[in-house]
Amino acid sequence: MTSFPIHQTELEKKMIPLGDDNKELASDDGFVVPKTNAFGHTFRDYDAESERKKTVEEFYRMNHINQSYDFVKRMRQEYGKLNRAEMSIWECCELLNEFVDESDPDLDEPQIEHLLQTAEAIRKDYPNEDWLHLTALIHDLGKVLLHPSFGALPQWAVVGDTFPVGCAFHESNVHHKYFKDNPDYNNPDYNTKNGIYSEECGLDNVMMSWGHDDYMYLVAKENKTTLPSAALFIIRYHSFYPLHTYGAYRHLMNEQDVENLKWLHIFNKYDLYSKSKVRTDVEKVKPYYLSLIDKYFPAKLRW
Numbered sequence: 001m002t003s004f005p006i007h008q009t010e011l012e013k014k015m016i017p018l019g020d021d022n023k024e025l026a027s028d029d030g031f032v033v034p035k036t037n038a039f040g041h042t043f044r045d046y047d048a049e050s051e052r053k054k055t056v057e058e059f060y061r062m063n064h065i066n067q068s069y070d071f072v073k074r075m076r077q078e079y080g081k082l083n084r085a086e087m088s089i090w091e092c093c094e095l096l097n098e099f100v101d102e103s104d105p106d107l108d109e110p111q112i113e114h115l116l117q118t119a120e121a122i123r124k125d126y127p128n129e130d131w132l133h134l135t136a137l138i139h140d141l142g143k144v145l146l147h148p149s150f151g152a153l154p155q156w157a158v159v160g161d162t163f164p165v166g167c168a169f170h171e172s173n174v175h176h177k178y179f180k181d182n183p184d185y186n187n188p189d190y191n192t193k194n195g196i197y198s199e200e201c202g203l204d205n206v207m208m209s210w211g212h213d214d215y216m217y218l219v220a221k222e223n224k225t226t227l228p229s230a231a232l233f234i235i236r237y238h239s240f241y242p243l244h245t246y247g248a249y250r251h252l253m254n255e256q257d258v259e260n261l262k263w264l265h266i267f268n269k270y271d272l273y274s275k276s277k278v279r280t281d282v283e284k285v286k287p288y289y290l291s292l293i294d295k296y297f298p299a300k301l302r303w
């Protein structure tokens with residue numbers, strides 16, 4: 001177990017308790033958080049006996065063993081070239097039709113369903129924040145890394161919760177025990193609370209485990225999206241449950257991160273709890289999303 005003496009940065013001391021920071025942004029929402037997922041379990045229950053449990057646990061075993069500092073560095077360099085494809089945002093949504101996420105205990109539907117379910121749910125409650133609708137639609141597009149034309153990366157290098165590398169793995173990471181076989185686990189440069197980072201260095205300076213979040217952030221940024229900084233933050237850290245849901249690693253945040261985290265908390269509710277077996281009528285909502293894509297992105301993007 002990795003436990004540390006309780007010490008808080010000055011910024012951490014000023015932070016509002018988890019879950020209370022989005023009151024000012026909260027809408028008069030009609031969204032009802034369901035008590036159980038499509039399989040009759042509570043959401044994100046990684047211990048519940050279900051058909052998905054084994055697949056999900058094996059996923060995290062592979063993920064925790066292989067996501068090391070060196071691996072992340074190599075992947076960032078390689079995929080940062082954006083030389084794999086040229087296509088529009090919508091074309092990418094359609095590519096996701098064939099993939100099911102093996103890390104997810106709550107959903108076994110193709111990913112395009114999840115994108116539309118999230119976007120439509122948040123659109124209902126925040127009708128005027130069109131940037132948030134589009135952010136929801138694209139937040140998981142990085143899962144295209146599973147596709148053969150993107151190198152058909154294994155699931156452990158694409159999906160699942162994310163965490164910083166280069167410092168100790170916090171115990172709030174699901175299935176934490178599998179980190180023991182990660183090459184960084186016993187490396188003294190990487191296994192202290194701060195590791196290679198300094199307090200309040202800002203998440204932008206932190207190397208996160210490699211996957212769909214960081215990749216889609218890169219794609220959006222390099223293709224010069226006009227989405228606001230909160231949108232890029234949501235895309236980049238939406239799988240960072242250890243931080244946004246369990247409050248770990250907060251000592252690495254700076255003031256800007258604290259601001260952006262408010263929107264991520266709002267987003268997370270829709271990302272997680274809109275997962276269901278109810279399908280969206282793609283053709284019906286497509287024109288609306290095409291108009292948003294046109295507003296915030298070039299017609300073709302480099303991937």
Ligand SMILES: O[C@H]1[C@H](O)[C@@H](O)[C@H](O)[C@@H](O)[C@H]1O
Binds near residue numbers: 105160
């Ligand atoms: O299983 C899920 C899924 O892969 C999501 O796309 C990701 O954002 C979550 O953090 C993860 O736990």
Ligand SMILES: [Fe+2]
Binds near residue numbers: 139140212238239
């Ligand atoms: Fe995701």
Ligand SMILES: [Fe+2]
Binds near residue numbers: 114118271
């Ligand atoms: Fe998602």
